[in-house]
Amino acid sequence: MQPLIVIGVIGALILLVLIVGTPLKPLRFVGQTAIKIMIGALFLFFLNAFGNSMGIHVPINFATSAISGVLGIPGVAALVIIQMYIIQ
Known part of the structure; x- marks a missing residue:
């Protein structure tokens, strides 16, 4: 694709979002979930x-990060127990 077309499409989408507005609730949910997954990866x-x-x-991947991010410290402990006793 030509760079000019890509820039034009992105600009049109940004203009559409500015005119129509975005629903805040789904975006807030997606943002909070992404932050939890990043915190899980940090754990x-x-x-x-x-x-x-x-x-x-x-191992740090999407599934283990999501488990540890959503469940917190108990999720990390569960992953350690699974890794030590079930997988090995």
Whole structure:
């Protein structure tokens, strides 16, 4: 695709959103979910950084980040238990 066409389409979409407006509730839900997934990835990063000396390693991907982000510390503990006892 030509760069001019892509820029034109993006500009038209931005103009459409500015004119029509966006529904705030779905965007807020998507934003909060994305933030929770990022926090879950951060939980797993620290778990892998500090748990490396004890042989604990949980891969960081979308599924594990979503589980640890939505469930919090109990979700991280569940992932560690699954990794240690079920997978290995």
